[in-house]
Amino acid sequence: MNGELTGTILIYLITLLLAYPLGRYMSKVFNGEKTLTGFMKPVEKFIFRISGINPAESMNWKQFLKAMLTINLLWLVYAFFLLVFQDKMPLNPDGNPGQSPDLAFNTSISFLVNCNLQHYSGESGLTYFTQLFVVTFLQFVSAATGIAMLMALLNAFKEKTVQHLGNFWNYFVKSVTRVLLPLSIIVAVILAFSGTPSGFAGKDTITTLQGDTMQVSRGPAAGMIAIKQLGTNGGGWFGTNSAHPLENPSYLTNAVETISILLIPIALVFMLGFYLNKRKLAKVIFGVMTFLFVIFCAINIYYETKGNPAIDKLGIAQTAGSMEGKEVRIGAAATALWSVATTSTSNGSVNGMHDSLTPISGGVVILDMMVNALYGGVGVGILNYFIFIIIAVFISGLMVGRTPEFMGHKVEAREVKIAALITLLSAFLIKGFTALAAYLVAHHPDIAWQVKPGAWLNNPSYHGFSEMLYEFTSANANNGSGFEGLGDNNIFWNVTTGFVLLIGRFLPIIAPIAIAGLLANKKFIPESPGTLRTDSGTFGVMTLAVIIIVTALSYLPALALGPIAEFFSL
């Protein structure tokens, strides 16, 4: 047990050791400086030439958003049709059927927004063709979209007053060629040599030692698993994601995959410091994020290694912790670490079933997705955090009686209004839809739908409520993990979460870019003794307070009805 605890700490420390140089490297890449990966330059030049992109053409914030939205819309249409007609396409050795329109709607949106709600199981719901041409493809480009949008934000504050935020296509392409692809190749090779399949053979049928007939699903999974971890998408090849022994074969691969979840999100925080030459600001942001992250990890590791009190009452030996929904080779501590890592970073992959987490851990992962800014999804995590910064700047401004400023630009009513609306939006979507679902379960369990609301839940009482709360929280955060007992492959869940996913992705991208664009346009005010420094510890504490107050006020009542009530019932 002590070894397992040391293991989790070591995994996190190694992540930091790798993230720091990666952050410096990415800053150089996006600054156009020389790096180790210079050999990719001809590839990028080729891509720019064929596509008709002039990477030196700088865009204002509206042009930047338009370019991003156009290509995203194209991907949505492309993915939807491929999924519906996947049965008529090649690379389908298992003869899997096409997706129903509502499922394809949900799946295409889900991967477009760098999420993985996956209301299907990989073994039967997709073909090798769609696993690669829809899922793997979107896992790369949706992550690259996030990084490109972050660059727009950073460029708004790099110079004193700017109109232009750089070229979307340039950042997008380089995110793939210089960051995501090289890292994915490294991780995929490690996985392939550890036992994860990478070949194209279909299902195998064997006779077991005991004489039963058994089928085994396979496929070119290693590459996809690497990018789903690194790009914070999280969508697994197999139904049970990284709990599956082929998707995550050993304790070592589990360590590699956990590091891959956190690596780029943390590195981007460091990159912010290098790129803007504001290391202190990066340190403060990193400090606030890490403070909450470590607390969440400690809580979950404590409760998962302690075990389920209800199982203790049955009188057996629960020395390895709560093992329902967990794998022996990974263990309770490493599963707890993963549960926090995946919900902090909007990743959504799992290495154990979250539905079977003990109540407090289950509550922590839901809360973590409600905050959705502890490192956060690739690129978008810092955009989310930026919204908290704007609100913190505003509140501190009020407290000291000065016009709030951020990086030498006055933050005025319009910017604060946008930021406030975005924080309210999440609470509105999550609680509004959860309330609707809970109402249907309680009052209309027998509506003549294909799957009746009365049959949605896999668990009764408080835990059943948590299943619904988790699903909408996950959709809004673009996380993708679930309390998977929920019967969610039906029209109600496919359509409602589909809309929540779309809104939960694009508005929280558009808003910070708009705020940044507006701020960047304003006159630069040099720092004076009266300026509230945003790179100070005091301001870090202020941001932390804003995060805690906003999430506590918005969500505590909902959490009290689910995980907290369940905890006290045990």
Next chain:
Amino acid sequence: MKKNLLISLKLTGLMIILCAIIYPLLIAAVGTATPGGGNGETVSVDGKVVGYKNIGQRFTEDKYFSGRPSAVDYNAAGSAGSNKGPSNPDYLKIVQDRIDTFLVHNPGIRKEDIPADLVTASGSGLDPDISPASAFVQVKRVAAVRGLPETAVKELVDKHISKTILGPDVVNVLKLNMALDQLK
């Protein structure tokens, strides 16, 4: 708008080639050099494939060490956990039933010696491993059914504990049972 759309179309095509064709083919090519050639590592008895090294399988007979309960009954065409919540009364009854069944099949074992991983379902439904404690607790039964000395069976389990630095110690059930069949 039209310019954006044109760029989007061409760029999407190129990205598909890079991320969905070149990248997976590259990994598949590297994969052919791995044990199992990229299609999963199998294990054989007398030249006949009896399973995948990393995929657990169903062992119901008392002469074999059994693995963990599985929500998909070890059918690796799919995978699933039970997704039962910790407070679910139906779930707790299932665990209680597993404990009772285990005690019937393993006379002489006390309830407090049953490790939790042996009566709780794994995350994937395909967990290939059990904890060493879960193997030791079955030694008595397996030895009795096979008419082997307990010490010999216990020794075999000892040999099959694989240790990882920092990670939990595990016993691969399929490999243990294969060795058991060889033990005369």
